[in-house]
Amino acid sequence: SYGHVRDLPSKDGSVKPDEDFAMDWEIDPKASKRMSEIAEAAKRSDRVILATDPDREGEAISWHVLDILTKKRVLKDKAVERVTFNAITKSAVLEAMAAPRQLDMELVEAYLARRALDYLVGFTLSPVLWRKLPGARSAGRVQSVALRIVVDRELEIERFKAQEYWSVEADLNADSPPFTARLVKHEGKRIQRLDIKDEATAQAARAAIAASPLTIRSIEKKPIKRSPAPPFTTSTLQQEAARKLGFNAQRTMQAAQKLYEGVDENGGLITYMRTDGVQTTPEGLAQAREVIADRFGPAFVPSEPRYYKAKAKNAQEAHEAIRPTNIARHPDSLRLDGDLQRLYELIWKRMVASQMESARLDRTTVEIETPDGQTGLRATGQVVTFDGFLAVYEEGRDERQKGAESEEDDDSSRLPALKEGAIAKVDAIRTDQHFTEPPPRYSEATLVKKLEELGIGRPSTYASILTTLRDRGYVRMDKNRFIPEDNGRLVTAFLEQFFGRWVQYDF
Template structure:
């Protein structure tokens, strides 16, 4: 038997059903260690040494995992497949080693899966690895930067803006972007230009809007009608003759289905269609993921699980007919490398 550690109790319950009685599945309830909120937790003069402490709420979860390892001397870390998930696994391994719950003969492995389905979970268990220290080091650099920027900039912010909250890595960059944009606005040189449009109707009474794009045989650029007088002259030139439709072009257009959601597009669509904020969207997505209904949502990847693609094709075939199922499944790739 082995002790499997995931992040949330809902996920633990689902995975426990897939793995069966040969495994003990427990939840860490997120991060188990953090930097104490005091000066000196990150030491830039000593190779950025970081002092960690187990949170008060996490002590009972760490104890439960340590107690389980007394009976099952194997640990499988199955936290989320991202940088934070890797960091949680590393924190757990370090904490349990200090507690001597992990002994020299205790096998410790790391498994990752992008979907909580039986196939994905059982396949991940067949391909264990060690904790990816490059991902962990990326996390440590980010945490050190968060901490140092916050402790150095927050006092300045409090002195300049009484009542303001803390500064940080993200807020500082956002402020810089806002300042740069404001400087562009202040340096903007306003310039007048006019456009000419007409509301027209067909002999059948259909209404449509038209915009003047060429005048006197010359295509109009944005600033060609520089003032009201020139615009009025253009209107008079148009009104002095009868308007006719010279040609109508019909062009076929193909519309392809959108790519699967990634974090940003999921939040954009939820906001546009349902007015949901980012936090509400990700909370709903987290519950769907833990129930095994969607793949991992904190990602820029647009890959889909093969079993999900085949299941979707089967449903379309059954409900709507084979003519609506493409011969080959669509494959999506990220534009960015």
């Protein structure tokens, strides 16, 4: 069918709330030729198997095709079956064919409810916008909320007042290679990152460090474990491809679609790419464990497979996570086009890492004080003692607001071997002025993450929502960040004022 075959005509009255939400469908002109071919083929067959995609949209397409064939009277008493597979591989397709089912009407009704709501919101609001705001293009159930998120962030940035703060650091040595410690106690009081507000306080702290001898009061070593991230869902794939490969959501989904369909007669290279499930089939887990033992050795294989649970608000978890259909197919063994190769490698690494042993690190915290306990410094560092999954993959991080506290910021450095009670000599002291920064504008990765956190949209719609906002001229991209245009801000202000409930995050 090449995707959807019917839709609601874009005119008033396609959904009739007073008649139990009856809907008038129209066959897409491009699809009518294909539907005639399908009807001809159905006439000549003794059964019809509906094998559209395994999600709600796929179920809807099967329902539409079946409805059209019924109206064309080509089915008579032929058997109609629905099969779904999660990967286009010989074994997955044969397995699906062996276990046909009936259409899942609950999924179809979920689709119908969403489609009716989208139509009613779009068709009620868009004409109002056209009349009241020249230049406004459209409103939509998901699109208008996504735009509001971008506009709200811009307002937050405009209201933001920068705060001055100072950091005080010292380069020390205790008959050891040099290491750096930062001020955590001044005049007997604990100091948080933003506590030193001006240069005078910073200089007073500097003088206090320089004036007194410093002693290493305690050294605490803590073993910590880091566990891998689960394999990809649609949303995490889009986020990570944006961070690591610089792809926008649309480019990611186009490449994923090609990998799913496969590039040669060997079939699909990855499982279905519209999913919010993080679980993996038993065969997938066994394959991953075998590959890990083979490539990295038995120490990297945990005693039990790892099982993951979805965190997203409205996760449907009907499908497994996105993974290579054959995990033994290493990225180096494939010769794919640029985007496909890079995306396949990302998916392969993430899947393999998700089943590997945790990374083990030693985190060391060294407390240094003056004899009177009035001034204190702290040095932190961590050392990886066992790579575990880090041998393959580390998840990307989004930029954080400057001035936000984080434990991990100072931990990446290694500390020399030190002894408790040793005297620490000061090599240099630095006082630096900083200003807090406003929250960053959304990138594709962080906006998709926000939509998912709020339960807005579905894996199948993230890419098209972001594209619509750009195409309507409501936002522009600057250094891969969303900046609302004036008419985007106007539309949001108008909708919040007069149709507030419709652009609530939880509508």
